Amino acid sequence: PDEDSADAEPQLGDEEWTVPVSIGTPPQGFKLDLDTGSSDLWVFSTLLSKEEVNGQSLYDPNKSTTAAKMTGYTWDCHYGDGSFSSGYIYQDTVTIGGVTVAKQPVEVAKTVAPQFTQDTALDGLVGLGFWTINTAEPKKQKTFFENAAPNLEKGLFTADLKHEAPGSYNFGWIDENAHASNITYADVDSSDGYWMWTSPGYAVGDAKGINKTAIRGITDTGTTLLLLPDDVVDTYYGQVDGATWAEEWSGYVFDCNTTVPDFSFAVDNGTAKVTVPGEYLNYAENGDGTCYGGIQSDYGVGFSIFGDIAIKSAFVVFDQQNLKLGWASK
Numbered sequence: 001p002d003e004d005s006a007d008a009e010p011q012l013g014d015e016e017w018t019v020p021v022s023i024g025t026p027p028q029g030f031k032l033d034l035d036t037g038s039s040d041l042w043v044f045s046t047l048l049s050k051e052e053v054n055g056q057s058l059y060d061p062n063k064s065t066t067a068a069k070m071t072g073y074t075w076d077c078h079y080g081d082g083s084f085s086s087g088y089i090y091q092d093t094v095t096i097g098g099v100t101v102a103k104q105p106v107e108v109a110k111t112v113a114p115q116f117t118q119d120t121a122l123d124g125l126v127g128l129g130f131w132t133i134n135t136a137e138p139k140k141q142k143t144f145f146e147n148a149a150p151n152l153e154k155g156l157f158t159a160d161l162k163h164e165a166p167g168s169y170n171f172g173w174i175d176e177n178a179h180a181s182n183i184t185y186a187d188v189d190s191s192d193g194y195w196m197w198t199s200p201g202y203a204v205g206d207a208k209g210i211n212k213t214a215i216r217g218i219t220d221t222g223t224t225l226l227l228l229p230d231d232v233v234d235t236y237y238g239q240v241d242g243a244t245w246a247e248e249w250s251g252y253v254f255d256c257n258t259t260v261p262d263f264s265f266a267v268d269n270g271t272a273k274v275t276v277p278g279e280y281l282n283y284a285e286n287g288d289g290t291c292y293g294g295i296q297s298d299y300g301v302g303f304s305i306f307g308d309i310a311i312k313s314a315f316v317v318f319d320q321q322n323l324k325l326g327w328a329s330k
């Protein structure tokens with residue numbers, strides 16, 4: 001049933017993917033960034049000062065007959081890049097990809113960081129992590145998906161992001177035409193509120209075997225790059241001619257004309273693997289003839305992050321009902 005499908009438009013050079021979301025009655029339309037690495041649904045609102053708004057669509061709860069203020073509730077988000085947003089909470093009807101949740105806690109922004117003001121591509125975020133890291137006070141609130149799941153055929157959603165092309169998120173069903181290989185599942189440890197799993201190993205280029213080293217990380221649609229342990233990163237760039245760690249760019253860079261090898265990570269016992277094409281791993285031009293790598297260190301995060309560069313290389317199943325993460329080639 002393709003009605004439970006949301007087209008994800010790539011923004012800012014595959015830096016984030018937004019989907020159309022309706023909130024309220026009559027419906028107010030927004031472009032929200034689906035983020036499996038957080039668990040708050042928040043939107044730019046009429047509560048913001050005009051200095052903090054730069055063309056974004058503003059949710060106005062006073063114009064929605066189904067909005068109900070959650071008196072005494074607040075929220076306060078901080079993101080990996082240091083950005084932040086906070087405000088008050090209303091319940092209202094939310095529809096994404098044909099799936100409607102009545103009385104979804106909608107966090108309305110009263111304050112947003114300058115990075116959000118400048119990012120004219122999005123009007124807010126939809127957290128698709130677990131409720132245990134929702135920031136609502138005095139009581140944490142469930143995500144849009146946690147509220148929708150009981151009424152869906154399957155308690156899962158899928159991400160099919162594409163390189164410099166629209167992708168799609170499906171809620172409650174697996175599009176068998178969207179993936180080429182069988183889906184291999186890994187166990188999810190949701191105890192930190194993330195889609196946390198462990199890859200048993202990796203390979204660089206067309207190497208046949210895998211380096212058996214566990215890579216424990218989260219699958220995060222809201223992070224652009226592929227952030228991995230230092231030993232893996234060093235091994236990878238050891239096979240990229242002329243690659244160096246550049247202080248000025250705080251990461252590995254190489255000459256833009258360099259041919260960059262693929263990177264594969266194993267799933268389950270290593271029988272299956274996801275291959276990230278070298279093309280995706282030459283992420284951005286620095287402007288001085290060097291290019292910034294799509295693989296960088298996860299130093300300081302405490303776990304690895306399989307961000308969009310990995311996710312767009314596969315068809316990914318976020319199975320909340322069985323706490324599994326499925327990967328398939330496409």
Ligand SMILES: O[C@H]1CN[C@@H](c2nc(-c3ccc(C(F)(F)F)cc3)no2)C1
Binds near residue numbers: 036037079116221
């Ligand atoms: O926090 C972790 C959870 N998932 C990652 C994430 N980060 C953002 C984000 C989006 C847009 C912006 C801004 F517009 F540039 F401000 C900032 C951060 N969305 O998901 C990192």
